Each structure stands twice: as structure tokens, then as C-alpha cells.
Amino acid sequence: MEGLFIKPNLELVDVGKLVFELYGLKLIEMKPLESYDDTNVFIRVDPNIHQNKFLTKIDTNGYTLKILNSQNTINQPIELQHRIMKKINESGINTTVPILNIKGENSSIQSLPASRGGKDYFLVRLFNFIPGIPYKAINVTPALAYEVGCLAGKIDQSLKNIQNENEMAYNVWSMTAIPDLLSSLHYIKSEEDRRLLSTVIQMFSSKVMSKYTTWPQ
Incomplete structure (x- = not known):
């Protein structure tokens, strides 16, 4: 994964200088946040x-400074993501949105360590x-799970007709990528775990993905 998803070296990145030069803001506090293949910093x-x-x-x-990995920097439909955030926010769901930099842009590409x-x-x-x-930090109850389902439904409704298939890039987190896990x-x-995962993935492919194209997109 490292060869594909290159992160910035946050220890060498002058976050204060970056925030000031791009956004005209003076940093007074920063804390790295959990992330997978990107770099997120609370400031x-x-x-x-x-x-x-x-x-x-x-x-x-405060704010979240998000630095995409090098692969997604050139491969993600960023403006589509921003339109999705805006659409969800406009529907009344409290959602984070991009802050314009001093040039009036939602994002910029920077050369960093x-x-x-x-x-x-x-x-x-x-x-x-x-x-x-965070959801993982609390005890999940049936009532809370129901609320999450309702929220997911509201988000789905708010995004009707927004997708542009020409802009949608392949995403490893997409449900359509689950069958690809067999190769990994x-x-x-554990051999037992491998067999179990293989069975689940194959069942998913045959029982779910076979009907994927018939569902609302």
C-alpha cells in the first residue's frame, strides 16, 4: 500500500506555514487525527x-486540515465530493464543507515532504x-442503530440525481470492490479465517453483486 498511497511526512511539513500561506490563518494548536491513507490534522x-x-x-x-495521499491527489473526483457535501448540508444535515483558500479555491495541490x-x-x-x-466510542443500541439508518436514508434522498458517472472514480471502499478482496x-x-472470508466474499458476489445493477444508483 505504501508504494501506491504515499502520505506526506507530517513531521517535516510545517503545518503552521502551510495553513498561513494557503488560508491566511495563524495556527495556535494542532493535533493529528486518525486516518487511513490520507493525513488529517485538527487545528x-x-x-x-x-x-x-x-x-x-x-x-x-476549529478546522480539519486534510492532505490526500499522492494517488488520490490525481485520481479522485474532488469537485464532485464537494458538491455532495454541499448538497447534504443544504438538506439540513450538519456536514463539514471545504473552506476557500486565499485564492478562492476549494483545494490546491502542493509539493510537500x-x-x-x-x-x-x-x-x-x-x-x-x-x-x-465517534460511533466506535459508544455502546451501540437498537435505538441508535435505527437513528443511523434514518440518517443514511436522509443522506440518500438528499443526493438524488447528483451523481455524474463520468466523474466517479474506482474506490477501494466501494461495495463493488469487495470481490477484489479475494486476491488479498x-x-x-489463519487458514480458518481465510476460508471464512473466502466463503463470505463469494456469497456476497453471487447473492448481492449479481443484483447490483437492478438497485437505484
Whole structure:
């Protein structure tokens, strides 16, 4: 994965300088956030100092600086993602949205120190931070699971007719990518686990993916 998804070397990236040069904001606090193949950093900025005419006020909850890995920097439908966020937000669901940089852009590509050494190009964005408790940190109850289902339904309804298939890139998190996991089962050390996963994936392919094209997209 490292050869494909190159992250920036956050220890060498001057986050304060990056935030100021791109967004005109003065960093006063930063904390790395959990992430998989991208780099996410929670930041707070000085509410009295900013040089961004596209920002009317400083969010006291802070911001999330998101730096995409090098592969997704060149391979993701970024503007489509932003339209989706905006559409969900407009439907009344509290959703993070991109903050415009000092050039009035949702994102920019920057040359930054890479985790493999040297430099690489990474797409940089800033989002308003929405405080809350991660789902994994609480006990899941039937009532809470029901609320999550209702929320998923509202999101689905809000995104009707927004997808543009010409912009949709292959995504390893997509349900359609599940059958591809068969080629990676050799990484699982337990033979019993490999057999179980193989059975589940094959059943998924035959019983679910065979009907995929008949579902609303």
C-alpha cells in the first residue's frame, strides 16, 4: 500500500506555514487525527488574525486540515465530493464543507515532504470541524442503530440525481470492490479465517453483486 498511497511526512511539513500561506490563518494548536491513507490534522487558529477575504468569521470549533495521499491527489473526483457535501448540508444535515483558500479555491495541490523521502504532490483542503463522539466510542443500541439508518436514508434522498458517472472514480471502499478482496486473502495468516472470508466474499458476489445493477444508483 505504501508504494501506491504515499502520505506526506507530517513531521517535516510545517503545518503552521502551510495553513498561513494557503488560508491566511495563524495556527495556535494542532493535533493529528486518525486516518487511513490520507493525513488529517485538527487545528485551531487565532480568531483575531486572518488574511482571507473569503472567510467571514473564524470557526471556534476549529478546522480539519486534510492532505490526500499522492494517488488520490490525481485520481479522485474532488469537485464532485464537494458538491455532495454541499448538497447534504443544504438538506439540513450538519456536514463539514471545504473552506476557500486565499485564492478562492476549494483545494490546491502542493509539493510537500513525502513519507518515502523526497517530495511529492498532495492535494490540500481545509474543512470546518464538527465536534462529536465517534460511533466506535459508544455502546451501540437498537435505538441508535435505527437513528443511523434514518440518517443514511436522509443522506440518500438528499443526493438524488447528483451523481455524474463520468466523474466517479474506482474506490477501494466501494461495495463493488469487495470481490477484489479475494486476491488479498493470502495476507491473512489463519487458514480458518481465510476460508471464512473466502466463503463470505463469494456469497456476497453471487447473492448481492449479481443484483447490483437492478438497485437505484
